Amino acid sequence: MQVVQQPYPNWHPSPPVDQVGVEERVARLAARSIKKESKVAALKLALSMIDLTTLEGSDSPGKVRQLCYKAKHLHDALPDLPHVAAVCVYPTLVRVAREELAGSGIKVAAVATAFPSGQADRETKIRDTRYAIDEGAEEIDMVISRGAFLRGEYGYVYDEIAEIKSLCGDAVHLKVILETGELGTLDRVRQASDLALAAGADFIKTSTGKIQPAATLPVTLVMLEAIRDFHLRTGQKRGMKPAGGIKTAKTAIQYLVMVNETLGPEWLTPSLFRIGASTLANDILMQLAKETTGVYQCADYFSQA
Amino acid sequence: MSTTSVASSTGLNWTYAPAPETADPKIRSRYELFIDGRFVPPAEGQYRTILNPATAEPLTEVAEAGAADIDRAVKAARRAYEKVWSRMPGRERGKYIYRIARLLQERAREFAVAESKNGGKPIRESRDTDIPLSVAHFFYYAGWADKLNYAFPGARARPVGVCGQVIPWNFPLLMAAWKIAPALATGNTVVLKPAETTPVTSLKLAELIQEADLPPGVVNIVPGGRPTGAALVQHPGVDKIAFTGSTAVGKWIMKALAGTRKKYTLELGGKAANIIFEDAAIDQAVEGIINAIFFNQGHVCCAGSRLLVQEGVAEILITKLKQRIRTLIIGDPLDKNTDIGAINSREQLNRIESLVASGREEGAEIWQPDCPLPEKGFWYRPTLFTNVSQAHRIAQEEIFGPVLTIQTFRTPEEAIERANNTPYGLSDGVWTDKGAKIFKVTRQLRAGVIWANTFNKFDPTSPFGGYKESGMGREGGWHGLLPYVELEETA
Numbered sequence: 001m002q003v004v005q006q007p008y009p010n011w012h013p014s015p016p017v018d019q020v021g022v023e024e025r026v027a028r029l030a031a032r033s034i035k036k037e038s039k040v041a042a043l044k045l046a047l048s049m050i051d052l053t054t055l056e057g058s059d060s061p062g063k064v065r066q067l068c069y070k071a072k073h074l075h076d077a078l079p080d081l082p083h084v085a086a087v088c089v090y091p092t093l094v095r096v097a098r099e100e101l102a103g104s105g106i107k108v109a110a111v112a113t114a115f116p117s118g119q120a121d122r123e124t125k126i127r128d129t130r131y132a133i134d135e136g137a138e139e140i141d142m143v144i145s146r147g148a149f150l151r152g153e154y155g156y157v158y159d160e161i162a163e164i165k166s167l168c169g170d171a172v173h174l175k176v177i178l179e180t181g182e183l184g185t186l187d188r189v190r191q192a193s194d195l196a197l198a199a200g201a202d203f204i205k206t207s208t209g210k211i212q213p214a215a216t217l218p219v220t221l222v223m224l225e226a227i228r229d230f231h232l233r234t235g236q237k238r239g240m241k242p243a244g245g246i247k248t249a250k251t252a253i254q255y256l257v258m259v260n261e262t263l264g265p266e267w268l269t270p271s272l273f274r275i276g277a278s279t280l281a282n283d284i285l286m287q288l289a290k291e292t293t294g295v296y297q298c299a300d301y302f303s304q305a
Numbered sequence: 306m307s308t309t310s311v312a313s314s315t316g317l318n319w320t321y322a323p324a325p326e327t328a329d330p331k332i333r334s335r336y337e338l339f340i341d342g343r344f345v346p347p348a349e350g351q352y353r354t355i356l357n358p359a360t361a362e363p364l365t366e367v368a369e370a371g372a373a374d375i376d377r378a379v380k381a382a383r384r385a386y387e388k389v390w391s392r393m394p395g396r397e398r399g400k401y402i403y404r405i406a407r408l409l410q411e412r413a414r415e416f417a418v419a420e421s422k423n424g425g426k427p428i429r430e431s432r433d434t435d436i437p438l439s440v441a442h443f444f445y446y447a448g449w450a451d452k453l454n455y456a457f458p459g460a461r462a463r464p465v466g467v468c469g470q471v472i473p474w475n476f477p478l479l480m481a482a483w484k485i486a487p488a489l490a491t492g493n494t495v496v497l498k499p500a501e502t503t504p505v506t507s508l509k510l511a512e513l514i515q516e517a518d519l520p521p522g523v524v525n526i527v528p529g530g531r532p533t534g535a536a537l538v539q540h541p542g543v544d545k546i547a548f549t550g551s552t553a554v555g556k557w558i559m560k561a562l563a564g565t566r567k568k569y570t571l572e573l574g575g576k577a578a579n580i581i582f583e584d585a586a587i588d589q590a591v592e593g594i595i596n597a598i599f600f601n602q603g604h605v606c607c608a609g610s611r612l613l614v615q616e617g618v619a620e621i622l623i624t625k626l627k628q629r630i631r632t633l634i635i636g637d638p639l640d641k642n643t644d645i646g647a648i649n650s651r652e653q654l655n656r657i658e659s660l661v662a663s664g665r666e667e668g669a670e671i672w673q674p675d676c677p678l679p680e681k682g683f684w685y686r687p688t689l690f691t692n693v694s695q696a697h698r699i700a701q702e703e704i705f706g707p708v709l710t711i712q713t714f715r716t717p718e719e720a721i722e723r724a725n726n727t728p729y730g731l732s733d734g735v736w737t738d739k740g741a742k743i744f745k746v747t748r749q750l751r752a753g754v755i756w757a758n759t760f761n762k763f764d765p766t767s768p769f770g771g772y773k774e775s776g777m778g779r780e781g782g783w784h785g786l787l788p789y790v791e792l793e794e795t796a
Binding site for chain 1: 315316317318319320321322323324429584585586587588589590592593621624628632641642738758759
């Protein structure tokens with residue numbers, strides 16, 4: 001395979017990132033105290049931003065059908081609940097999910113490009129993506145080639161993203177997973193974010209969920225700063241998706257505070273912010289039930305996905 | 306908010322609900338003077354009404370010490386010094402100071418609320434900075450009390466005697482801790498005058514000192530205004546003056562003490578340069594600028610009030626700074642989400658307003674966010690000035706408010722020259738990703754404290770103090786022991 005090194009278009013050097021400063025900012029944001037009606041509004045918003053996810057080798061049509069039903073009926077005992085934003089599955093299960101979710105307004109997202117490792121050649125990744133789209137995926141969650149990125153082959157990674165985006169076109173939303181847990185430093189997170197945005201990512205996403213650490217607040221802040229700078233330069237609004245490890249309502253609210261104060265309230269919409277999670281929804285539902293009834297119910301009252 | 310639409314194109318208009326801190330500050334309706342271990346009424350019967358600056362409503366009333374009260378306090382401090390405190394072994398003194406530290410830590414939340422109610426600062430700061438740092442100072446200097454022989458090898462450190470200490474209104478309890486802790490650790494006794502608008506936490510500290518069973522007269526707290534401070538400075542029974550406050554008053558103290566045997570340390574005004582190089586981590590630098598100038602409403606002697614930006618990043622930096630300022634929450638100091646609280650007093654608000662007016666008149670360009678301000682109380686919006694000349698008053702004089710001047714520079718040499726072109730020399734900040742540049746630039750800056758890639762960081766182990774008209778002497782760390790001891794050679 002011939003690797004061609006080239007600068008990517010509209011290239012701006014990524015600014016350095018100061019880890020200590022990022023952690024201090026995160027601590028200050030996480031100390032916001034969100035109470036009462038502002039908490040209820042945030043919890044409902046967070047529900048509407050969830051990409052309800054199952055990505056196991058053992059996934060079956062039956063499991064995906066269950067997940068889709070949960071996506072549509074989060075907790076029927078509570079009135080006025082939103083539905084989640086999307087259901088995220090492997091390409092082979094996209095068709096099942098599309099059938100189950102028809103007419104619900106919930107999108108079907110598929111992981112592609114040799115998820116989760118990305119260890120495949122370009123042709124395989126293209127075929128994988130095309131298959132997912134042909135099966136009916138409305139959103140593609142691709143992984144970048146971390147090996148190439150860490151070797152400094154930025155042109156290769158740029159081309160890879162750009163090519164997948166051209167397959168997606170305008171109709172299919174592309175989320176680019178940086179797998180920040182493998183990038184090592186916040187400087188690299190920033191560089192990868194800038195690269196993915198320049199190459200056409202509609203969303204940048206932290207993690208596959210298969211590597212620890214997955215989404216963290218510091219990593220997300222750095223990625224949001226990249227989105228902010230991209231918006232300042234181009235006027236275009238791109239989205240953000242932290243995924244993996246966001247399990248509690250409290251953490252979800254901390255992410256929303258961060259989005260609100262970094263990118264502004266225009267980003268507080270599922271079209272620009274998503275949370276990839278499998279168990280978060282029930283913790284939020286428990287909190288919402290408590291806001292209604294004044295007491296916490298045990299987990300057995302909330303259906304598993 | 307639309308609760309069901311996934312593809313809503315506009316975001317949630319999200320206002321954080323009030324989140325007030327509810328701990329009881331236990332502020333009495335009236336405070337007397339604290340002299341010789343007891344609360345006693347003032348000889349002349351004067352009391353001052355203390356306001357909550359966030360509402361401009363009375364908070365409590367506090368006795369005003371006159372010359373006779375100062376005399377009583379100094380004599381009590383002298384008795385305590387000669388009969389008890391200077392003779393007590395260091396390890397015993399240390400136990401008392403540790404006890405103060407522990408009691409303060411146990412009542413941290415109560416003191417934080419009291420500090421915010423009296424001073425107007427956000428509870429986030431009093432809770433996370435003022436009170437924990439005050440506690441840390443007592444703990445730190447308690448540790449020195451029985452180790453003074455190791456602090457000064459080959460010398461015996463003897464106490465100076467009775468210390469008259471005059472502190473400002475911006476960090477009321479923290480400044481009391483900075484002054485009292487090293488004085489007690491080294492065997493001195495204290496007469497402390499809190500600022501006229503913010504005596505509450507000093508007097509609560511007096512209650513706590515009573516509870517700690519400190520021998521009577523070791524610490525005396527005598528609230529009052531300038532005449533009280535002047536009486537303390539000029540009292541012949543005082544051996545050392547420690548003052549934190551304005552440069553004008555500092556100069557007056559130097560004149561008043563000239564020709565006397567009294568020692569003194571002065572921590573005065575500042576006009577710190579905060580220098581941002583093109584290679585800095587810009588987003589973190591923006592946060593650093595916010596902390597440098599808007600911490601405690603800019604009522605900080607070491608505030609980064611002059612921003613010097615390298616021209617290649619000036620435009621983007623100012624854009625980001627304005628974005629960030631728009632997210633600052635201004636209002637009720639007791640709300641846990643408040644970023645900027647109330648201006649400490651009507652007098653200080655007037656001073657800020659008049660200096661900002663001079664900036665406009667001299668042709669600088671002003672920018673403020675259009676955030677709402679509470680109707681009652683003393684408030685000022687965070688303010689930026691661009692198009693600032695080095696000759697403008699706003700670039701030369703200490704504003705002591707949430708007002709930042711912005712100037713650009715092209716070369717490091719130009720930045721250093723600008724930064725040093727001030728009568729002050731308390732603090733500076735440097736932001737760059739290059740370690741070598743940090744050392745090269747900071748070596749040439751004339752300031753007592755220089756932060757690199759951060760700002761307004763304090764620690765009891767670190768000495769603090771100024772060059773030039775920002776003062777003399779150091780507080781904090783080992784250096785902070787020196788002004789409170791006389792060294793005798795033992796070799």
